Amino acid sequence: MANPAFVTAVLAALIAGPSLADAPITNPLTASATWDDLLPDVVGDVTLADGTAIIGVDAPYRAHDAATVPVVLRQLDPALPITSATVVIDENPAPVAAVMTFSDAMAPLEFELRVRVNQYSNLRVIAETAQGLSMSGRYVKASGGCSAPATRDPELALAGMGQMKLRLFDEAAMSAMSTPRREAQIMIRHPNYSGLQRDQVTQLFIPAHFIDHMEVWQGDDLLFTVDGGISISENPVFRFSYNDNGAEMLIVKATDTEGNSFSRELSKAAAQG
Numbered sequence: 046m047a048n049p050a051f052v053t054a055v056l057a058a059l060i061a062g063p064s065l066a067d068a069p070i071t072n073p074l075t076a077s078a079t080w081d082d083l084l085p086d087v088v089g090d091v092t093l094a095d096g097t098a099i100i101g102v103d104a105p106y107r108a109h110d111a112a113t114v115p116v117v118l119r120q121l122d123p124a125l126p127i128t129s130a131t132v133v134i135d136e137n138p139a140p141v142a143a144v145m146t147f148s149d150a151m152a153p154l155e156f157e158l159r160v161r162v163n164q165y166s167n168l169r170v171i172a173e174t175a176q177g178l179s180m181s182g183r184y185v186k187a188s189g190g191c192s193a194p195a196t197r198d199p200e201l202a203l204a205g206m207g208q209m210k211l212r213l214f215d216e217a218a219m220s221a222m223s224t225p226r227r228e229a230q231i232m233i234r235h236p237n238y239s240g241l242q243r244d245q246v247t248q249l250f251i252p253a254h255f256i257d258h259m260e261v262w263q264g265d266d267l268l269f270t271v272d273g274g275i276s277i278s279e280n281p282v283f284r285f286s287y288n289d290n291g292a293e294m295l296i297v298k299a300t301d302t303e304g305n306s307f308s309r310e311l312s313k314a315a316a317q318g
Contacts, residue, residue, distance in 0.1 A: 072106040072183045072184045072185065074169065075184050079136060080133075087140075088171065091178055093179060094177060095179060095180070096181035098121055098122060099120075099121055099125055099174060099176075100119065100127060100154075101119035101181070102116065102117070102118060102119075102183050103117040104116045104185050107186045108185055108186065108187035110190075110193075111163070111188055111189050111190030111193060112189075112190045112191075113160075114161070114190065114278075118156045118170055120153040120155070123153060126147075128147055129172070130170050132144075133170075133171065134160065134163075136163060136164045138241065143272065143274070143276070144271075147268075148267050149288075150266065153286075154286075156285045156286075157282075157284040158271075158281070159281070161191045161278055163190050165188065167184050168184070168185050190276075192243075194242060195236055199236070202234075202235075206236070207235070207299075207309075209232065209297055209311060211229060211231055211312075211315075213227055213228070214228040214229070225289040226286055227313075228285070229295065232280060232281070233299060235256050237256060237277055237281060239275035241275075254303055256281060256301045257300060258270070258273075259297065259299040261283075262296040263289070263290050263292040264296075269285070293314065294313065295310075295313065297309050297311060
């Protein structure tokens with residue numbers, strides 16, 4: 046029979062100690078022969094510094110949905126604003142997922158996007174600051190994201206293409222600031238076909254068709270740009286913080302690979318948190 050004092054001590058330790066669910070999960074970058082081959086094409090002969098103290102990258106170790114993997118970028122050094130960031134997914138068919146530029150109003154950077162991950166891969170972010178280029182990232186276990194079936198019928202997806210929605214968060218708290226810093230989310234309706242998906246009726250590949258450039262402005266001031274590829278998820282969503290200049294509208298301008306242009310003025314007053 047177990048010693049009662051021993052059982053009591055074990056139970057107390059279990060209660061006091063962290064559970065497995067609470068334990069921190071880290072998924073640092075791993076050695077990658079693929080990246081060794083990609084490096085010259087992505088940054089040329091520029092030296093990449095360690096970016097773990099400059100830009101934080103949050104991405105799940107095991108993705109719930111390989112077609113919509115959330116990636117959050119955060120500025121870690123308050124003295125080093127991030128002026129651009131390149132997202133690279135080593136094992137994707139088109140590894141460079143997005144190249145983004147950020148205005149001063151985006152600092153300190155907090156920016157989220159959703160990407161497709163085609164197989165277990167490093168997900169890297171190369172950040173540019175006044176000190177040059179640095180890199181951080183995460184290893185993500187996901188597969189099939191680039192070939193995952195579209196969620197909507199192609200005709201319906203194309204019919205709603207270009208529709209946009211703006212959401213603002215924590216408005217009460219932000220309105221009390223002398224210089225409001227807002228948290229916003231912009232969603233754009235677009236199938237963002239990767240070229241690797243099949244039509245569920247004909248079983249033929251759907252040609253690649255995706256948003257290749259986007260700009261977000263507050264009035265006459267540019268906030269950020271995104272140049273994307275096939276790795277950006279269907280119906281792209283971008284969540285970000287920015288310093289509000291008082292403009293009534295956020296203006297989104299976008300183009301896609303079929304030559305379509307979309308431009309919307311999104312009212313902050315009408316946005317719902």
